[in-house]
Amino acid sequence: MDYVPHSQIPGHKIKQTGAVSLKGIKKQFNFKDRELKVLSEFSLDVQPGEFVSIVGPSGCGKSTLLRLIAGLDDTYDGTIALDGQRVAGTSLERGLVFQDHRLFPWMTLEDNIALALTNRQISKDAKAKLVADHIALVGLKGFEKAFPHQLSGGMAQRAAIARSLVNEPKVLLLDEPFGALDALTRVHLQGELQRIWLAQGSTMIMITHDVEEALYLGDRVVVMQANPGRITHTVDVNLPHPRDRASPVLHKLKDEILAELTNVPEPSNPIVRLIKGDDQ
Amino acid sequence: MTLKTLNLNAFKPVWLMGLIPPVLFLLWWDHEAVKGGANALAFVSLAQVGQALIDMFATGELGLSYGSSLGRALSGLLIGGGIGTLVGIAMGLSKPIEWAASPIYNSFRQVPILGWLPLIGLWFGSGDLSKLIIVALSAFYPTVLYTFEGLKQVEARLLDVARVYRLSGWQTFWRIQWPAALPSIFTGLFQALAFTWISTIGVELLFSSGAGLGAMMQQAQLQARLDIVLVCILFVGLTGFAINFLIKRLSQHVLSWRSIRA
Amino acid sequence: MKPDLKLILSVGSPLLLLIVWQAVTAFKLFPPEVLVSPTAVIAAFGEVITTGELQRHLSESLTRLAGGFTTGASLGLLFGLALALSKTVERVFGPTFQALRQVPVLAFIPMLILLLGIDEVFKIVIIAKAAFFPVALAAYDSVKGVPKSYFEVSSLYRAPWWVLISKILIPATIPNILAGVRLSLTRSWLVLVAAELIVADSGLGQMMEMGRQMFRLDIVMVGVIVAGVIGFALDRLFQLLQAHALRWKTA
Structure with a gap:
């Protein structure tokens, strides 16, 4: 298959909105009278329509970072802005996909998706259309009335x-979205997410290990380290979408990042460090 | 589980083995009754019990007593369960209310339910109102507890979803917390149903003026009419059995998605 | 340091209740037959203790409880185990057991009075019956509920039967059985108070019933409080025993 830069794919809408700017984010938890630094001086600028992946060892604060951007946690230092506007609390402009699906077992698939539109001031018909369109987008047509346990x-x-996605957010945050799936399904859904992103064009920030x-998936891969959580470096992936998994460029980059991530002196877990008491 | 086993064995001869103890017991009972002697007053023959059943049916006495006991139990369930659910919701949704109410709730709950009867009797007399209060109280305790626990156990991860989609407090309660707590609330109501039946019989035994199975038994006991007492026990037991059976069926139905968590 | 709202509310609310109660009686909003003050209840408490009335009734109640509960719980344990371990016992006695279990214990009171009179035997039997069923059911269910895999593991390692019982069956069933015993203790106390109210000749229930008949609201309230405290203390005591017996579970 020939590579086509994603900006030239007819379906891919390049958006003017959805720029995320993180400046000097500091976050700490107080744990039994000790301060646990989760994030330290974290800064990152994400372009509109860009796909940024963030990788790092467990405990490097990447999930915390996503909760801060989503607005689920407001206690931090620094600024988080979306299109120049400082974020406060949750907003329908910032979507979030959790590692576990968190569908409500007592609602049908349709109702689960419609729940996200509860407070959108649009007509009933418009809501129904948005729900149907997005069910089609993720390839679940025919399962509208299914309950989560049937999926x-x-x-x-x-x-x-x-x-x-049903609220058409400017930015979609994905917290290890495929972490709980088996290997084959994961590969399949990665391809699907790439297709959706190309069709939908919103900014995406995905956490993964x-x-x-x-x-x-990423236009850019941000590599993080723990204690405290910080960016060690950023890798630009200059390959057009959709991509070929077998690409030698991807393999070389993968080896480099893995070498860096696995070459960490133990203990890497901040809690373990804290208990051992060798935290400076 | 055990009910199922019974049903499965219903058409197999092994089931008949289960009849051995009651049949032997009845034969011995009837023998004692017919023999007469020291315990003649106590033991009544099966024929007498059967005759009592027919008489009580014919005079409408049984229907009246049974109806008023059942009515008492159900209205107690409705009142106590309704108030209990509201209190449980208030305690489950508001931490200050939980803190203020739980020490009072927990200390009142320690008193054996029928132990309240002398006090309630002094306040409201020994009529239907006092009985209803006690029966309602017996439904109130479990519904408060299970509603409260059900709401408390709604996981933070589900509430995060509500925040992400900016649901209001009422929307979060009605669309997420309430349905998530519903299995637990039903468990509480089922337990309340069983409790109201027991407490209904209890209050009727203690305040035996007025109608009701318990009152009827108590009157019969004073007149040494064991036949009537036994008929009453039979109906109390059958109702208990029906309630437990109903609870089992309903729980299976209501709790069907309980094992399938989000 | 900011005030602890939780502490204030949880201590404050019962305190407020007491103050309102005292205030209502101080302003004589209700006649004394309807509401007596907390201080009057405390005075009545002192009265029944100095006359020795409370101790006498309470010791009678507790002796009855001890006799009935021990008999009922141990018979229940044996019966439940037999029911779970032997197919024949289960077939013969299972249906009768399941049927009798459905009848509220209180409903047997008039029958037992006719058959046994209102003496001590009657009260012991009724408490024993109350204690019997929860324990029997818990023993039956928990033995039946031991996962098959446990037996498979033990046969895999060729464990002899005494190891099977001491290392697998007992540890696997004891938590549920103890929970059943605890429930039966609570039930016994409830049924005891009810039985003493119905057949009022002695015990805490009788003290309350006499108080009611003589319109001594203060004594009735003392009875209510003592019944609650004893119920709570019994449950707590058993909980401690339970925790002690199951300390391996959390360790």
């Missing part, structure tokens, strides 16, 4: 993605 793990996660996934 496979992969299907449930697709539904969760549809729910987060799967380096291959980060490289396959």
Whole structure:
């Protein structure tokens, strides 16, 4: 297959909005009278329509970072802005996909997705159309009336993605969205997410611990380290979308990042460090 | 589980083995009754019990007593369960209310339910109102507890979803917390139903003026009419059985998605 | 340091209740037959203690409870185990057990009075019956509920039967059985108070019933409080025993 730069794919809408700017983010938890630095001086600028992957070891604060951007946690230092506007609290402009699908077991797939539109001031018909369109977008047509327990793990996660996109957010935050899926389903959904992103064009920031996934999907891969959580470096992936998994460029980058991530002196877990008491 | 086993064995001869103890017991009972002697007053023959059943049916006495006991239990469930659910919701949604109410709730709950009867009797007399209060109280305790626990156990991860989609407090309660707590609320109501039946019989035994199965038994006991007492026990037991059966069926139905968590 | 709202509310609310109660009686909003003050209840408490009335009734109640509960719970344990371990016992006695279990214990009171009179035997039997069923059911259910895999593991390692019982069956069933015993203790106390109210000749229930008949609201309230405190203390005491017996579970 020939590579086509994604900006030239007819379906891909390049958006003017959805620029995320993180400046000097500092976050700490107080843990039994000790301060636990989770994020320290974290700064990152994400362009409108860009796909940024963030990888790092567990405990490097990447999930916390996503909660801050989503507005679920307001206690931090620094500024987070979307299109120059400082974020405060949650907003329908910022969608979030969790690692577990978090669909409500007592609602049908349709109702689960419609829940996200509860407070949108649009007509009933417009809502129904948005729901139907997004069910089609994630390839779940025909399952509108299914309950979550009737769906496979992969299907449930697709539904969760549809729910987060139905508000047409400027930026979609994905917190290890495929972490709970089996390897085959994961590969399949990565391809699907790439297709959706190309069709939908919003900014995406994805947290993952799967380096291959980060490289396959991201325009840019941000590598983090723990204690405290910070960026060690950023890798630009100058390959057009959709990508070929077998690309030697991806493999070389993967080896480099893995080498860096695995070459960390133990203990890497901040809690363990704290208990051992060798925290400066 | 056990009910199912019974049903499965219903058409197999092994089931008949279960009849051995009651049949032997009844034969011995009837023998004692017919023999007469020291315990003649106590033991009544099966024929007498059967005759009592027919008489009580014919005079409408049984229907009246049974109806008023059942009515008492159900209205107690409705009142106590309704108030209990509201209190449980208030405690489950508001931490200050939880803090203020739980020490009072927990200390009142320690008193054996029928132990309240002398006090309630002094306040409201020994009529239907006092009985209803106690029966309602017996439904109130479990519904408060299970509603409260059900709401408390709604996971933070589900509430995060509500925040991401900017649901208001009422929307979060009605669309997420309430349905998530519903299985637990039903468990509480089922337990309340069983409790109201027990407490209904209890209050009727203690305040035996007025209608009701318990009152009827108590009157019969004073007149040494064991036949009537036994008929009453039979109906109390059958109703208890029906309630437990109903609860089992309803729980399976209501709690069907309980094992399938989000 | 900011004030702890939780502490204030949880201590404050019962305190407020007491103050309102005292205030209402101080302003004589209700006649004394309807509401007596907390201080009057405390005075009545002192009265029944100095006359020795409370101690006498309470010791009678507790002796009855001890006798009935021990008999009922141990018979229940044996019966439940037999029911779970032997197919024949289960077939013969299972249906009768399941049927009798459905009848509220209180409903047997008039029958037992006719058959046994209102003496001590009657009260012991009724408490024993209350204690019997929860324990029997818990023993039956928990033995039946031991996962098959446990037996498979033990046969895999060729464990002899005494190891099977001491290392697998007992540890696997004891938590549920103890929970059943605890429930039966609570039930016994409830049924005891009810039985003493119905057949009022002695015990805490009788003290309350006499108080009611003589319109001594203060004594009735003392009875209510003592019944609650004893119920709570019994449950707490058993909970401690339970925690002690199951300390391996969290360790």
